Amino acid sequence: MEPRQHLGAGPDHWDAVHRRRDPDQLTWFQPTPRRSLDLIERSGIAPSQRIVDVGGGSSLLCDALIGLGYRDVTVVDISGAALAHVEARLRGTAEWLTLIEGDIGTLHSDRPFDLWHDRAVFHFLIDDDERDQYVGAIESNLAGQGHVVMATFGLQGPDMCSGLPVRRYGPESLAAALGTRLQPVTFEEELHATPAGGTQHFLYGLFKRID
Numbered sequence: 001m002e003p004r005q006h007l008g009a010g011p012d013h014w015d016a017v018h019r020r021r022d023p024d025q026l027t028w029f030q031p032t033p034r035r036s037l038d039l040i041e042r043s044g045i046a047p048s049q050r051i052v053d054v055g056g057g058s059s060l061l062c063d064a065l066i067g068l069g070y071r072d073v074t075v076v077d078i079s080g081a082a083l084a085h086v087e088a089r090l091r092g093t094a095e096w097l098t099l100i101e102g103d104i105g106t107l108h109s110d111r112p113f114d115l116w117h118d119r120a121v122f123h124f125l126i127d128d129d130e131r132d133q134y135v136g137a138i139e140s141n142l143a144g145q146g147h148v149v150m151a152t153f154g155l156q157g158p159d160m161c162s163g164l165p166v167r168r169y170g171p172e173s174l175a176a177a178l179g180t181r182l183q184p185v186t187f188e189e190e191l192h193a194t195p196a197g198g199t200q201h202f203l204y205g206l207f208k209r210i211d
Contacts, residue, residue, distance in 0.1 A: 019081050029194075029195055030059070030060065030192070031060065032060070032064065033059065033060060033061045033064060033119070035151070035188060035190050035202075035204050036061055036117060036119060036149060036151065036204070037061075037064055037065075037068070039149045039186075039188070039204060039206045040065070040115060040117065040149055042185075042186070042206060043115055043147040043149070043185075043206060043208075045114055045115050045147065047068075047069040047070050047071055048071055048072065049072065049114035049115070050072045050074070050111065050112070050113045050114050050115070050143075051065060051070060051072065051073050051074070051113065051114065051115045051117065052073075052074040052075075052076060052109075052113040052115070052116055052117065052141070053073070053074070053075045053076070053117045053118075054076045054077075054104050054107075054116065054117065054118045054120070054121055055076070055077055055078075055104065055118060055119075055120035055121035056075040056076065056077055056082075056086075056117075056120065057075075057077050057079060057082035057083075057085075057120060058082045058083075058085035058086060059075075059119070059120070061117065061119075062075050062086060062090065062097060063089065063090060066090070066093050066096050066097065070096070071095075071096045072096065073096060073097050073098070074097075074098040074099075074100060074109075074113070075097070075098070075099050075100070076100045076102060076104060076107060077099075077100075077101065078101070078102065078103050078104075079101075080101045083099045083101055086099060087099060104121055104134060104137055105130070105133045105134060105136075105137055106137075107137050107140075107141055108140065108141070109141045112141060112142060112143035112144075112146065113141055113142055113143060113146065114142075114143050114146050114147070115146060115147045115148070115149065116138055116141070116142050116146065116147070116148045116149070117148075117149045118148075118149070118150050118151065119151035119202075121134070122134065122150060122152050122177075123152040123153045123157075123161075123166045123167050123168070123169070124161070124164055124166055124167075125167070126165055126166070126167050131177055135177075135178060135179050138178075138182070139181060142209055143209070144209060144211055145208065145209060145210075146208075146209045147185075147206060147207065147208050147209070148178070148182055148205075148206070148207040148208075148209070149204065149205070149206055149207075150174065150178065150204070150205045150207065151190075151202050151203070151204045151205075152167075152168070152169045152174060152202065152203055153166055153167075153168045153169070153200065153201065153202060153203070154168060154169065154170070154189055154201040154202055154203040155168050155169070155170050155201070155203075156168075156201040157200055157201040157202065157203075158200060169203055170203065171184070171187040171203065171205065174187075174203060174205055175205070175207075178207060181209060181210060181211060182207040182208070182209055182210075183207060183208050183209075183210045184205060184206075184207055185205075185206040185207060185208055186205070186206050187203060187204065187205050187206075188203075188204045188205075189201065189202065189203055189204070190202040190203075190204060
């Protein structure tokens with residue numbers, strides 16, 4: 001399979017999304033990413049270990065992680081406009097934070113990550129080849145015995161987001177999509193309250209790599 005130029009929508013689409021609204025007006029905004037933080041803590045990762053938030057955009061997760069003492073946090077996003085919000089907020093944390101503008105499908109880190117977090121990308125990959133390429137990126141960049149925290153729209157979630165179709169998951173279908181090398185540890189559901197007052201059904205999964 002030849003790598004695609006980018007997974008899902010390209011940078012022009014996401015730059016427009018992030019320029020059109022302030023971060024706290026985007027549908028996925030969370031003032032405190034509590035469920036992600038709880039599952040990251042449950043993974044047992046140490047503050048010195050490496051965490052990557054893929055498709056993290058302007059999320060406040062990296063702020064919260066650094067505030068909790070994590071000292072090797074990377075955010076990867078295809079949108080430079082999204083990462084500009086993070087850079088403006090966290091200028092004084094450069095030694096602990098790495099921002100990478102690029103596509104997840106072609107990510108090649110010089111050192112493996114101990115935890116991979118995604119609350120923004122996977123449910124936009126509606127094509128089987130795109131999902132396979134994404135799982136390959138996890139396998140290429142995740143340390144042995146590393147963990148994945150994956151959040152997608154649940155079965156009662158929307159079928160469109162930011163003008164794009166999405167794929168909804170239950171525990172069994174999410175585990176199957178991520179493959180046999182990622183063993184499920186636990187699943188949790190969340191009704192996310194959007195800034196506009198609506199709700200979205202999310203499924204969260206914590207997985208551990210087994211080789």
